Amino acid sequence: MFSAIGKVIKWIGQHFLGMLFLLIAFVVLMPTSTTELKPANLQEIQLSGPIMDADVILKEIEEVQKDPKIKGVLLNINSPGGAVPPSIEIAYAIKALKEHKPVVAYASGMMTSGSYYASIHANTIIANPGSIVGSIGVIMESANVEELMDTIGVKTQIVKQGTYKEAGTPTREWTTEERAELERLTKDTYELFIHDVADARGLDLKHSKEYADAHIFSAKRAKDAGLIDHVGVKSQAKAEVEKLANVTDPRWKEKDKLESFMEQFATKGMMQLQNYFYGLKASF
Structure with a gap:
């Protein structure tokens, strides 16, 4: 009897690493739930x-x-x-x-x-x-921080080409021309928005x-x-x-x-x- 038990223990010792590998592989590969069996x-x-x-x-x-x-x-x-x-x-x-x-x-x-x-x-x-x-x-x-800049003594220095290159600046109040330019841009974007909404939802653009x-x-x-x-x-x-x-x-x-x-x-x-x-x- 003791001889048989000894042989079993010896076999386990010889094959322990192999059994451990199989156990780990089984745990890793086995689905954790039935839902994973189906994608x-x-x-x-x-x-x-x-x-x-x-x-x-x-x-x-x-x-x-x-x-x-x-x-x-x-x-x-x-x-x-x-x-x-x-x-x-x-x-x-x-x-x-x-x-x-x-x-x-x-x-x-x-x-x-x-x-x-x-x-x-x-x-x-x-x-x-x-x-x-x-x-x-x-x-x-955009913020207008002109008064704040005057208070702390900060001035900008700008070199630019193009009338509207400074449109949207926060360092001063926008000119009438700059505001008109930005309004045209928002109008174009808004028209794109409502056109796509009307087309997608079947609504009357008018x-x-x-x-x-x-x-x-x-x-x-x-x-x-x-x-x-x-x-x-x-x-x-x-x-x-x-x-x-x-x-x-x-x-x-x-x-x-x-x-x-x-x-x-x-x-x-x-x-x-x-x-x-x-x-x-x-x-x-």
């Missing part, structure tokens, strides 16, 4: 905070575009808007994505200005009952003052104005994605916890920077 077929993309750069969300949209397993997308928006070019980039990326798989935009908080622009090409727009929608307009502003003109709407009034399709909560928005994607076994892709934390951290950092620094540029 996700739906995905949520979040657009949060001021839109100052579109690279991260554009990359996420591109990855979804190329992933044949993902059949539908929820664009979850809680953003006050931001810079013009990145807002337009996101809008047109969503437009391209919609050609291959349905997209539902959901206003979970704020869907205003540039973030509303980003949503206009979605198949369906749904807003939380307590959300804020709209603010279709363009703003360009009546743009009713749904644009920087009006800020509650979800109910936004629906009445034609800016959104439904008023509802996130579960209803997800159900709409599942319906449009025509999936019988919906499985939502979960974000890595570390990645999610870093994105939230970056968003909060960008909001803080926007509070401290505000340069002259057209914004939605």
